[in-house]
Amino acid sequence: MVSKEEILKIINNKKLLDEYLIKCFKAVDTDNSGYVDFKELEKMLFNVSNEAHVNKPNQDKINKIFDAIDKNKDGKISCEEFCLIARKNLEKMAKENK
Numbered sequence: 001m002v003s004k005e006e007i008l009k010i011i012n013n014k015k016l017l018d019e020y021l022i023k024c025f026k027a028v029d030t031d032n033s034g035y036v037d038f039k040e041l042e043k044m045l046f047n048v049s050n051e052a053h054v055n056k057p058n059q060d061k062i063n064k065i066f067d068a069i070d071k072n073k074d075g076k077i078s079c080e081e082f083c084l085i086a087r088k089n090l091e092k093m094a095k096e097n098k
């Protein structure tokens, strides 16, 4: 987990942001295929739920999240698609923390 100060530092620095987003993508893409598949997204969401101490999302919810990230509907999440969402999330977190 990153602190509020770290989040702000990251989103205000393009180089740091790119590095951070790619690091996140690689952490989720566990088989190094260059894409995040459904199982990998599921695993990530379960980990996030665990850390946040909230209930795990069900298959239906994961499907919806996957669909929302997979903009071109090719059934896999590319680095670009992933980074876009991860960045939005960071910006949201930074706002909420203010």
Ligand SMILES: [Ca+2]
Residues within 6 Å of the ligand: 070, 071, 072, 073, 074, 075, 076, 077, 078, 081
């Ligand atoms: Ca895709």
